[in-house]
Amino acid sequence: MPKANRKMKDIEVPGTRQFANRVDEFPDCVDLTLGQPDFETPGPIKEASIDAIRTKSMKYSHNTGLFELREAISDYYKKKYGADYDPNGEVLVTVGGSEGIDGVLRAILDPGDEVIIPAPTYLGYEPIIELSGGVTKFVDMTDTGLIATPELIEDNITEKTKAVLLNYPTNPTGVTYTKEQMDALVEVFRRHDVFIITDEIYGENTLEGDHISLAMYKDIKEKVLVINGLSKSHGMTGWRIGYVTGHRKIMEEVTAVHLYNTICASIPSQYAAIEALRNQLHIPKEMNAEYIRRRDYIYDRLVGMGLEVKKPTGAFYIFPSVEKYGKDSFKFCTNLLETVQLAVVPGRSFSEFGEGHIRLSFACSMKELEEAADRLEKYINILETK
Ligand SMILES: Cc1ncc(COP(=O)(O)O)c(C=O)c1O
Incomplete structure (x- = not known):
């Protein structure tokens, strides 16, 4: 078979996808790998099209x-x-x-x-x-x-x-x-x-x-x-x-x-x-009000779990350090998924300098976010008592 571009061997499926793709394996999974707003396109925009x-x-x-x-x-x-x-x-x-x-x-x-x-x-x-x-x-x-x-x-x-x-x-x-x-x-x-x-x-x-x-x-x-x-x-x-x-x-x-x-x-x-x-330029402001509510919630929960984390001032992601549980964020995310069925993205997916962190998306419902925080806390408690 003819060969593809040699550079392709260095191009991997992104970490965001790798974990998102595994979500279906766990029927009860909470998925915080999402890189898109959970809000649907507003009606007038659809109508215009x-x-x-x-x-x-x-x-x-x-x-x-x-x-x-x-x-x-x-x-x-x-x-x-x-x-x-x-x-x-x-x-x-x-x-x-x-x-x-x-x-x-x-x-x-x-x-x-x-x-x-x-x-x-x-x-x-x-x-x-x-x-x-x-x-x-x-x-x-x-x-x-x-x-x-x-x-x-x-x-x-x-x-x-x-x-x-x-x-x-x-x-x-x-x-x-x-x-x-x-x-x-x-x-x-x-x-x-x-x-x-x-x-x-x-x-x-x-x-x-x-x-x-x-x-x-x-x-x-x-x-x-x-x-x-x-x-x-x-x-x-x-x-x-x-x-x-x-x-x-x-x-x-x-x-x-x-x-x-x-x-x-x-x-x-x-x-x-x-x-x-x-x-429809008022739309982002409305979404942001909801993101702020969720951001404040998840930030407080992560701090409460003793994780080092910077409060996000934009986008809909939060990036706590989990380094105290080991540097390998891929391993952390795999075990988190398999133990408590919570999908997040390993920091290493965002270059070697993201290692030791995980990315949680808060483009999800408040209920999902609460459940995700509970599961993460449960997993961390397991690690702490090991
Ligand atoms: C920083 C950044 N740039 C660009 C994109 C791609 O955006 P689009 O869906 O408009 O191609 C993304 C999607 O997650 C992103 O996070």
């Missing part, structure tokens, strides 16, 4: 997306962040944030180019970097409070660095950045000729303070590529709508990758996205 299917052309749109959607994205950025992205040439509609990540990385990377990623981090970047011939350079945030500090970034930039990739609010830690912290990072970005890729897909899921988008820093626009989308903000993971914004010079290249990859995003989904951005 249904209406469009009935009344609008369902042929390919422009490669960069329907103009009305690009304009809605551009207006959203202007209103929320004061950013100027021309709907013609600086906004690209993609198939989820995932396709945005793929397009951006493939458009900028030459073989051997390094991408600095503060970690623990989302597991969707490394495989694309590796397949593009690039090199992933995870830098350890565990000694800096899970925050990328200016020193951490600057000390790691070399002549091989092509990009720094940030994700905030951060999956898996729920960390966000203040204006002061972002200002300090931007000082570093101003000094170096590298791209800054910023995955802000959880931007609307900021649970405390305001989201400080890198789109706000107009003087570094030529370096910054912002990835965003509606999956998390509007409970729209299955619609597959994301977008990339950036300076037109580099967006031309990202668009070229996108058009060979997908031609354009799905048209019914693009109409749904227009409704979400034009008339």
Whole structure:
């Protein structure tokens, strides 16, 4: 049989999936591996899409997306962040944030180019970097409070660095950045000729303070590529709508990758996205009120169990340390699942710097969260009395 790309041997099924896939083996399992809102897409968004299917052309749109959607994205950025992205040439509609990540990385990377990623981090970047011939350079945030500090970034930039990739609010830690912290990072970005890729897909899921988008820093626009989308903000993971914004010079290249990859995003989904951005911007706030309630509950329970944990200020994940029970988070999660039927994600799935932690998602009902906390406590009591 002919052989696949040699690099494929290093590409594993993500840890999030590995545990989610085992949930079915345990009929009574509580599943906190979820990476998507438990809220259904709001009715008016669905209706807008249904209406469009009935009344609008369902042929390919422009490669960069329907103009009305690009304009809605551009207006959203202007209103929320004061950013100027021309709907013609600086906004690209993609198939989820995932396709945005793929397009951006493939458009900028030459073989051997390094991408600095503060970690623990989302597991969707490394495989694309590796397949593009690039090199992933995870830098350890565990000694800096899970925050990328200016020193951490600057000390790691070399002549091989092509990009720094940030994700905030951060999956898996729920960390966000203040204006002061972002200002300090931007000082570093101003000094170096590298791209800054910023995955802000959880931007609307900021649970405390305001989201400080890198789109706000107009003087570094030529370096910054912002990835965003509606999956998390509007409970729209299955619609597959994301977008990339950036300076037109580099967006031309990202668009070229996108058009060979997908031609354009799905048209019914693009109409749904227009409704979400034009008339449903109150939705994330409503979801956040619920996430805050759950976050406070699970945080208090984890602290009560004696686990070291940072209170998340964004996204819907919490990332306690379980290191005192052994460094191997995979083993911890496997035993947790098999002993008390609770599925969570091992921290190691989020780079080696996530080791010793577990990720719990609170995108589930309060009842499930309570049951999950009880089971985790039970398991920890078993470990403590061993
Ligand atoms: C940080 C981050 N970026 C991107 C994505 C992918 O988003 P989408 O479903 O829009 O492709 C996810 C999904 O979990 C994520 O956590």
